[in-house]
Amino acid sequence: MNLYSYFLVAGTSALCFLMGGSAVAQQNKVAPIIIKAERNTLLRSFVDLKGGKRVTHAISIGSPLQVHYTYDADNGQLVLLWKGEFLDATPMWHDRGDGSSRPLGKAIQLGDATPQIQRLATLQTEFKKDTTGSGFRPKGYTLDASGLPKFKYLTYGLSVKDATMVIDGGQGIRREIEPEGSANDLYLCLARANTIEQKDGKYVIGDKAYSITVADEAVLKPIVRTIQGTQELLVPFKSKIVYAILFNQ
Structure with a gap:
């Protein structure tokens, strides 16, 4: 086979091979599209979680x-937390894009895109994987003077306000969830992991990447339960709940 025939058969890959791969490198080189957070900044996108689940x-x-x-507006749940730079939006905005962005840094996955507030018949009742039967409906959000959102949604006949802010010094985040009205047998799941250990006034979660502290713990009476080999940290959802998620490292 002569060289001309070889290129007809092998195509561009053969040419790139003879040129030391420089054509491929040139073609695939993409300048990343980085979103910085020089002030409180919001970005809507798809976000992918472990196991292939996509938050739309x-x-x-x-x-x-x-x-x-990152907040999952479909379920009223925090799903990711991380330190460092903000977002890589290259997958969303480069070329045709796929609508997704990804954290710049090692993110802690806090949730798995399931409703965080649910009604449980007993403490052995499993959490559902979707909002069926809850009447969950997102109602958007408002921004405070600093540009931070307060999310609003309806669930189990309650109107809920849900706000999160960064703790001074960057130790973690503080979240406040408040219902307007009351309902029976509702629980807020603060964490789900292989292990949850109560130590020195904190709940140390999973691989110990983060801990949770609950304000007014004596009144709210958090519960650690085991369901199908997984531990969950629950709080009865009867009134305003304030808790912090703190980095351990």
Whole structure:
């Protein structure tokens, strides 16, 4: 086979091979599209979680304190938390894009895109994987003077306000969830992991990447339960709940 025939058969890959791969490198080189958070910054996108699950109505909130989080508006749940720079939006905006962004830094996965507030018949009842039967309906959000969102949604006949802010010094985040009205047998799942250990006034979660503290713990009476080999940290959802998620490292 002569060289001309070889290129007809092998195509561009053969040419790139003879040129030391430089054509491929040139073709695939893409300048990353980085979103910085020089002030409180919101970006809507798809966000992918472990196990291949995609959050289709994700809102990522970036802070100049370099602590950022992603909120799943379909379920009223925090799903990611990380330190460092904010977002890589290259997958969303380069070429035709796929609508997704990803954290710039090692993110802690806080949730698995399931409703965080649910009704449980007993403490042995498993959490559902979707909002069926809850009447969950997102109602958008408002922004405070600093540009931070307060999410609003309806669930189990309650109107809920849900706000998260970065703790001074970048130790983690503080979340406040408040219902308007009351309902029976509702629980808020703060964490789900292989292990949850109560130590020195904190709940140390899973691989110990983060801990949770609950304000007014004596009144709210958090519960650690084991379901199908997984531990869950629950709080009865009868009134306003304030808790913090703190980095351990």
